[in-house]
Amino acid sequence: MVSCKTIVAHLSEYVDGDSTVEMRQKIEKHLRGCRRCSAVYDSTRKMLVITGDERVFEVPTGFSERLHGFLDKLISGPEVQ
Amino acid sequence: MEEKALEEGSSEPVLIERILAGEKDLFHDLIRPYERGAFLLAYSILRNQDDAEETVQQAMVKIFSHLAQLTKREKFKQWAMRVTENEAKMYRRKRRQHLYESIDQSSTEASEERPFYPKQFADWRDLPSDVVEQKEVREAVAKALAELPDIYREVFVLRDMQHLDVAETGEALGLGESAVKTRLHRARLMLRESLTPLLAKPRPSIWERWKGSNPWLAAKR
Numbered sequence: 435m436v437s438c439k440t441i442v443a444h445l446s447e448y449v450d451g452d453s454t455v456e457m458r459q460k461i462e463k464h465l466r467g468c469r470r471c472s473a474v475y476d477s478t479r480k481m482l483v484i485t486g487d488e489r490v491f492e493v494p495t496g497f498s499e500r501l502h503g504f505l506d507k508l509i510s511g512p513e514v515q
Numbered sequence: 516m517e518e519k520a521l522e523e524g525s526s527e528p529v530l531i532e533r534i535l536a537g538e539k540d541l542f543h544d545l546i547r548p549y550e551r552g553a554f555l556l557a558y559s560i561l562r563n564q565d566d567a568e569e570t571v572q573q574a575m576v577k578i579f580s581h582l583a584q585l586t587k588r589e590k591f592k593q594w595a596m597r598v599t600e601n602e603a604k605m606y607r608r609k610r611r612q613h614l615y616e617s618i619d620q621s622s623t624e625a626s627e628e629r630p631f632y633p634k635q636f637a638d639w640r641d642l643p644s645d646v647v648e649q650k651e652v653r654e655a656v657a658k659a660l661a662e663l664p665d666i667y668r669e670v671f672v673l674r675d676m677q678h679l680d681v682a683e684t685g686e687a688l689g690l691g692e693s694a695v696k697t698r699l700h701r702a703r704l705m706l707r708e709s710l711t712p713l714l715a716k717p718r719p720s721i722w723e724r725w726k727g728s729n730p731w732l733a734a735k736r
Contacts, residue, residue, distance in 0.1 A: 442632060445704075446699060446700035449703075469636075470636040473636045473637065473638045474633050474707070476638065476639060477639040477711060477714070477715075480642055481707045481710055483642070484642065484652065484656065486676060486678065487644075487647045488555075489647045490652070491555045491656075491657070491676075492653065493554050493555075494564045494568060497554060498550060500568070501550055501568075501572060501575070505546070505575060508575065508579055509540060510539075
């Protein structure tokens with residue numbers, strides 16, 4: 435039986451689908467029988483859904499307009515070196 | 516018409532070529548796909564919208580004025596993120612001089628050797644897709660990110676928030692792929708840990724558990 439430590443150490447590559455076939459089978463077997471590791475796995479995936487969603491960070495209103503207005507001035511300034 | 520011109524020569528190396536040849540207005544198009552990501556990166560380091568916005572503008576000045584020196588033009592994205600990141604760190608250093616000893620200085624010293632092991636094992640609740648629009652969730656994510664040591668946060672932001680692949684993240688940060696993977700893994704575990712108190716399934720109170728097991732109360736409902 436693979437230890438919880440080993441499972442946690444390989445969790446990221448498992449989440450990314452980068453595990454070896456052998457490791458993936460070990461992890462899946464372990465997750466079925468271990469409540470704690472499956473909670474870590476499940477919450478890691480949920481966390482990644484949240485942080486990977488671009489709405490989680492709000493860009494200030496008018497950010498893009500201000501940036502491109504600024505760029506207009508920059509572009510019409512001195513030559514690119 | 517501009518649309519058409521874009522379709523014909525919109526790959527980044529081509530855009531850069533044209534900008535350097537004098538079509539400077541195309542700089543808008545070159546950076547548009549990354550402005551949001553640049554803001555996010557700066558904000559994750561500075562945690563202040565105004566500072567992040569100013570940083571992005573300063574980064575754009577650098578990107579524009581050093582564009583000719585970028586030799587690997589197909590790596591524009593990685594380079595632009597690196598410039599932004601450096602600019603944000605410089606801004607933070609400047610800002611710190613006005614503060615007392617920085618609070619986050621200690622957290623930037625990271626212990627990479629010891630593996631991180633979770634302490635919280637609560638199940639997370641099911642999250643609706645608009646959970647990311649809740650103010651407390653946004654704030655918690657920003658706080659958790661800002662509390663991560665730099666070396667973990669920078670990898671996480673590029674890889675898991677801006678969805679660069681492992682190789683691109685490494686190129687943007689000057690890291691090998693195995694370092695990217697190790698740091699990413701730790702960043703994820705640490706963030707999961709910080710967000711668990713907010714997002715865990717609520718434990719029913721003693722009263723609710725009692726109520727649930729009390730047939731008289733259940734019948735009354």
